[in-house]
Each structure stands twice: as structure tokens, then as C-alpha cells.
Amino acid sequence: MGCTALRPWRRAPSARRGAGVSARHLGRLFRAETGMTPGQYVESVRLEAAQALLAGGSDPVDSVAEGAGFGSAETVRRTFQQVLGVSPTVCRARFRTTAVSGRGART
Secondary structure (H helix, E strand, O other): OOHHHHOHHHHOHHHHHHHOOOHHHHHHHHHHHHOOOHHHHHHHHHHHHHHHHHHHOOOOHHHHHHHHOOOOHHHHHHHHHHHHOOOHHHHHHHHHHHHHHHHHHOO
């Protein structure tokens, strides 16, 4: 994954020009508003998308990684481990366990 993949605002010069600020300052403003860097935000959106794909399907991790915008299955595995402390397959198993136990509790 290239450097600009984690810095999406660098690919949007019109947005920077419209705001009248440099890429660096726009990053600072973003962090002040959201509490995270643009790169962290992109990663969190991708992680959330991967979790939804895992919960709602049975696609292999490679397909989930691609569908969520990660560069590779290894990147999605590493991100899950760093952020959630579990692998994508363990996360999927937990979703399924929760879904099954949640259905039984509603009767």
C-alpha cells in the first residue's frame, strides 16, 4: 500500500484548495475534529466494513480484505490483531456465536 493510500486528502487537491489550507494543516484540522488522523479514520472505516462482511457472509478473508478496501489479506489480519486482538476468522466465529445465542434468547 502506497503512502497516499493512508493519506487520502493528499489525493484531493481540490478539497485542500477549496479549504485554502495545506495537506498538513488539513490533517491537523481533521484530527482536531475527529480525534484521529485521516489514516486512522480510513483504517477504522475499512475495519468496520470488514467486520460487516465477515458477519454477513462466508467469503474467504482475501475477498473480505478486498471488499473492505484493504491491500491484502495479510493487512486485514494484522489490523484485526492490532485493533481487536483477534484474527478475522475468530471475529467471524464470535459474530456467529452471538447471532445464534441472540436468536435463542428472543423466544
